[in-house]
Amino acid sequence: MSAAVTPVSAAGTQDALLQASGVSIRFGGLKALTDFNLTVRQGDLLGLIGPNGAGKSTAFNVLTGVYQPTEGEVRVAGQRVNGWVPHQINHLGLARTFQNIRLFRALTALDNVKVACRAQGGLHPVRLGPMAKAGTALRNYRDWWRALLLTPGFQAEERELTRQAEHLLEVMGLSHRRDEEAKNLPYGEQRRLEIARALGTRPKVLLLDEPAAGMNTREKADLMVLIRRLRDEFSLGVLVIEHDMKLVMGICERITVLDHGETIARGAPAEVRSDRKVIEAYLGDSYLESHGGAA
Ligand SMILES: Nc1ncnc2c1ncn2[C@@H]1O[C@H](COP(=O)(O)OP(=O)(O)OP(=O)(O)O)[C@@H](O)[C@H]1O
Structure with missing residues (x-):
């Protein structure tokens, strides 16, 4: 046709x-x-x-x-x-994987997925006006302190991100690689980890x-x-x-x-x-x- x-x-x-x-x-x-x-x-x-x-x-x-x-x-x-x-x-x-794998090679499998899950909570800075940009900067500053002080709210968010990332690793058959650095995974598993990371952005x-x-x-x-x-x-x-x-x-x-x-x-x-x-x-x-x- x-x-x-x-x-x-x-x-x-x-x-x-x-x-x-x-x-x-x-x-x-x-x-x-x-x-x-x-x-x-x-x-x-x-x-x-x-x-x-x-x-x-x-x-x-x-x-x-x-x-x-x-x-x-x-x-x-x-x-x-x-x-x-x-x-x-x-x-x-819209999420994608690449022909040439683009993982954070020195991060663990879990952290590769967590980065993606966390990124989804962010905003679109390029499209934001000056007020919204100032709001984002303030939020980033506040988040930095929350992370530094390990506030209960920050710890709860971290637990939730870990739970989401663990679920995606499980779906992709990678639970056993949770704490291994991405670069040490066999090639086929790196490809599956890329998919898990893409899914992390929902x-x-x-x-x-x-x-x-x-x-x-x-x-x-x-x-x-x-x-x-x-x-x-x-x-x-x-x-x-x-x-x-x-x-x-x-x-x-x-x-x-x-x-x-x-x-x-x-x-x-x-x-x-x-x-x-x-x-x-x-x-x-x-x-x-x-x-x-x-x-
Ligand atoms: N940034 C670029 N600058 C110049 N030419 C480019 C660029 N990106 C792709 N091309 C050219 O566009 C054409 C299509 O390339 P593309 O990589 O999309 O093909 P493809 O179908 O994905 O091939 P493959 O199966 O080998 O990956 C090729 O001639 C390529 O050289």
């Missing part, structure tokens, strides 16, 4: 948690993403695939405020976020950039089950970039395929994997042969 056959529907935009409309971005002469459209709603489990350099990570970076679109619009929870920076967009309920939409990279077959199979469980348990919309076709085709209900920044196909896994353009640009005929032919 081609992208032209299934345009993004304008219907139901109110319940869209994340929406990209006509998003393009250029780096000098290179159009890294052209007229990109995507809608994520609660309960969605969507995939974004394509060959190396197709624009997948660029799409994530535009959606999360790392890059600003040259054209088009990004909305999170109905709010236009063009010009916003990543932590502001995160506060609206997102409504979770973007996973190659979550199975570097995992063995068993870990990938477990991850498939886990991603579905997270979607259901945390009432999320999930968007996954992944090169492992078994994983993408196995869990995603709809898939968008990019090539040279253009959306060349969009649809259910069965439609996408039998699309001639997708086979030519990405899957290759060997994929077809090993998966019993195409339409």
Whole structure:
């Protein structure tokens, strides 16, 4: 099914948690993403695939405020976020993991998640007026003293943050790593810790950039089950970039395929994997042969 056959529907935009409309971005002469459209709603489990350099990570970076679109619009929870920076967009309920793991390597697994849980309690300084900024500064000053004096209120908050972080470690199967430094965890567990940390910010939409990279077959199979469980348990919309076709085709209900920044196909896994353009640009005929032919 081609992208032209299934345009993004304008219907139901109110319940869209994340929406990209006509998003393009250029780096000098290179159009890294052209007229990109995507809608994520609660309960969605969507995939974004394509060959190396197709624009997948660029799409994530535009959606999360790392890059600003040259054209088009990004909305999170109905709010236009063009010009916003990543932590502001995160506060609206969008969290992500990275292709190259970005944990606080010298912090324990627990503290990595606690940092995220704590950050969610903060404000959006860039959007605040002078009065609100002064209020934030005062609050920071007060919090600094509370932490220094270990007031009962501070200790109660700490206990609650620890409880939340421990729960997320448990969900991600990492309780046994609670007090280990992130850098000492096996690669697959570091990837799961990144997801736990993203969940710490209490997102409504979770973007996973190659979550199975570097995992063995068993870990990938477990991850498939886990991603579905997270979607259901945390009432999320999930968007996954992944090169492992078994994983993408196995869990995603709809898939968008990019090539040279253009959306060349969009649809259910069965439609996408039998699309001639997708086979030519990405899957290759060997994929077809090993998966019993195409339409
Ligand atoms: N900051 C940047 N400046 C210049 N060019 C960039 C920048 N970021 C990405 N690009 C270019 O945009 C294109 C898309 O890159 P992107 O990383 O999004 O691809 P990808 O689909 O994620 O690839 P991969 O599967 O290898 O991660 C590439 O040609 C890349 O070199």
